[in-house]
Amino acid sequence: MAIEVLSGHVQSDGVAAAFASIPEESRAGLLKLRALILDTAQRLEQPVEETLRWGQPSYIAPKGSALRIWTHKAARFALFVHCQTRLMEEHRTAFPGMDRIDGNRAILFDTTDEIDPDRHGMLIARALTYKQTR
DSSP states (O other): OOOEEETTEEEOHHHHHHHHTSOHHHHHHHHHHHHHHHHHHHHHTOOOEEEEETTEEEEEOTTSOOEEEEEETTEEEEEEEOTTSSHHHHHHHHSTTSSEEETTTEEEESSGGGOOHHHHHHHHHHHHTHHHHO
16 A cells, blocks of 8 residues: 655555545645644654545544544635534633634634634644543
């Protein structure tokens, strides 16, 4: 099985194919979110598995809650959290009115400029450590 390296991390054929299957305007944002997830995991020294769930790139840490990134019907791309966690509620409370949020499951983006490494990095860090901090 061939692998591709992006942002210094190994990517499986399946994940690479998923990214390759979407339009460039969405792909650029998803790759920026991917880099933020993987960099945050590295900073936290949290192992993270990159895999496909429902055909979408997913990031799973042993002591965390799954994150997914993909396109969205109301935006070019989105960062998804598990809808049965308090992650989106906590994010909405910490940063009221700063993001377009789809219920309790996703932050919506249309451009890469909307990704804030600090604000969205906090949500990612919280998801990657969710089970150890509840």
